[in-house]
Amino acid sequence: MKTFGRAGWALALVLATATQAQAQKAYGPGVTDSEVKIGQTMPYSGPASSFSAIGKAMSAYFAKINAEGGVNGRKINLISLDDGYSPPRAVEQTRRLVESDEVFAIVGTFGTPTNFAIQKYLNAKKVPSLFLGTGADRISEPQTYPWSMGWQPNNHAKGVIYAKYILKERPQARIAVLYQNDDFGRDYAKGFRDGLGDKASMIVKELSYELTEPTVDSQLQILRATGADVFLDLSTPKFSAQAIRRVAETKWTALHLLSDASGSIASVLEPAGLDNSKGVISVAFRKDPNDPAWENDAGMKEYLAFMRTYMPDANVHESYNVFGYATAQTFVHVLEQCGDNLTRENLMAQARSIRGLALPMLLPGIVIHTSATQPTPINQEQIVQFDGKRWVPVGEVISADK
Template sequence: MKLRHALAVLFTLGAITAAFADDKDDIRIGQTLPYSGPASGFGTIGRTQEAFFARINAEGGINGRKVKFITLDDAYSPPKTVEQTRKLVEQEEVLMMFGSLGTATNSAVHRYLNGKKVPQLFLLSGATKWADPKNFPWTMPGMPAYESEGVVYAKYVLQAKPEARIAILSQNDDFGRDYVAGFKRALGSKAAGMIVAEASYETSAPTISSQLATLKASGANVLFAVVLGKFTSQSIKGVAELGWKPELFFVPTSASSISFLEPAGLENAVGLISSSNQKDTMDVQWADDAGVKQYFAFMKQYLPNADLNNSNYAAGYHYATLLMTVLRACKDDFSRENILRQATSLREVKLPLLLPGMTVSTGPDDYLPFQQLQLRRFNGKSWVSFAEILDDR
């Protein structure tokens, strides 16, 4: 009996030790995304990343450790984000949060994660507030800042049309204000003379027709429309119906989806200018590109039924390759402090889907991983890159 009891104790201790070792060896990553609700289309980002880390694990993991990627539905609702994030941190004991979507949703857990010293990495929101290492050192953005994109558009205006008369239409919230702030900052002392009219709209407004009429009446020949969703369609169609033909017409990257252009009539969107830092995987110019080929091979093996026209799959893959770079740099030290240290010390990192000539660099005082963009113009069917790479460095 004593021997049996001793063996039972040893077996139990061994099981506990094995469980502890398995737990220790996991690289636990948490995420919240809208898998339900009004923004559920972005859920494909998380599903792509689940498949990405499944491939990494099948290949032996990262530095010998397996990734446990836990992505939960927050329905794009801040209270739900709080609930799910607490579950990930306090019950699942994740090392970090990665790639969670939305400004309001991430804002709801911003202080909580920084208070817990949990890395909140590569958020899918371009709000300027995420790059604030002094006050929120554990949070890093994963998209080009809205303000940086505004800078890039203004730099192009100064190059291509220095005598421009500019009208600005913007959404009356942090999204709109960030873009306009960057645009004006890059114009510098010329802003007062070049900007001839400004108008804003509330997201609850049914239309923006009166704002567009006012802006046209200003005599502006350049329009910067900081719009989203249905207001993208309304601005493009409204400008055409007014018979207004701005020589340069900009919309933010987040408004450049074909699904927003089609309701306005694709013929009315010809000449529209936006920007990007990522290869369009469906564009024939990248058919023989090594990075795009890698992406398609991954999709064929792990997500063979995916609609490849949905750019959210490529986005999910793109951001996962960035996180993988950070994790590999951690070597054998997967403490939260070292994860943050590696994320904030990237040096000219090349990613498979970044446009040629673009790299990722960060520093302890520079939390913006993507500060380079290339302008692109809509030709009636697709977006075509033009001009040199511009940045907000």
């Protein structure tokens, strides 16, 4: 009888310990002791298919993490579906991820129109949608959309950063502004005006253009006639290449600032003419694998080793791979911070509690920081200037924060 009693107490102790350990774990949909299931949609087909490199790089990075044992013992299962850069298809595929695949969260979905299309649905379902690939301001409005968060600097923040640069370097400037008449251009232009504050009178003329217009020649003619000595060009690649050529042809000597959306040497500056592009200013926040300045950089070496092992057939010089790689690293960091409390509520809480995270492929001085009132992880940019061959850093990193 005495022996039975001791065995009973031992069994009760084991059961109590197991129950306590289990009680310390809290799981949302898509989470088990061995897996965290997440989803995204990407333009693997359609007009924006070049951006699908982001999703491929994220999948490859999670494969690397899984091969190393996962995060807190759990493998990351990313289900990445094609949306063709079509908002209706993005909605259809996202509903499948949430309602059929029962993913824990949406992570890294690319594109402004596609993310706009799914934002209300995901927030109504209280599904975290993290580190989304868009600079649209609306994606990171916690009062209205508490379950959404972008990743890169938003367009308003970039406008503020440009304003800070001009106020410091050209305080007496006369500024002409060209912007695309959509959320991208309007957010960027508003950020610039807000950044100038009571110096907004430095803007002598603002003009917009529609995506359906064949050229922006008429707008450039009017802006040049103002005598402006700074030209803020918030256009997308096709129109930026036109503007660079036209500015050179008309010998307009204004300092030409490009949106970062048009920073591609291959897609914008080469078609515009490298000589014409010399001296153009833009912004950057991540390292460029094309830049020989990073040849001996530890972060770049780590990235290139990853590419050789996990994406051997991909173009190592494609900057969208860097984007996906760093986005995936950000999510892994948040997942690590969650521990065994893997509820959707805690995932959002940890995503809004990132403090000074420096990633290997972000430019020196740029760190990820979030809070309840700062929902955009990256809020800094490095001003860069094209020297005829590559983008060269100018001055110090600038933050959009006051």
